[in-house]
Amino acid sequence: MMTITIMVSVALMVTTIIMTLASGLSKKNIEDREKSSPFECGFDPKSSARLPFSLRFFLIAVIFLIFDVEIALLLPMTVVMLSSNMKSWVMISSMFLLILIIGLYHEWNQGALEWAI
Secondary structure (H helix, E strand, O other), X not given: OHXXXXXXXXXXXXXXXXXXXXXXXXXXXXXXXHHHOOOOOOOOOOOOOOOOOOHHHHHHHHHHHHHHHHHHHHOOHHHHHHOOOHHHHHHHHHHXXXXXXXXXXXXXXXXXXXXOO
16 A cells, blocks of 8 residues: 555656656747747838727627527527427517517617728
């Protein structure tokens, strides 16, 4: 029992030492300005790398994600139709589609879907 504990302890110590040596030897210690720069073309940046982000693009992306998830919820409705009560299925489906149409109308009314600048 004692020898197994000693063997496991020695194996863990040897593994820790090998991992520490490998980590220390694999690191590059030479750092120059070109290697630490985010630009890989070799030229110095003339302006800021942070450009202003278009809020309209972000809004279109969020609208796409919302409608993409809703389409993923609409597709299984046809499969569920066969195994459920028809009256409740029609009511739930029509309410879901009504919420989608109201949301689409609201986005259209607010001008979120216009591509012109």
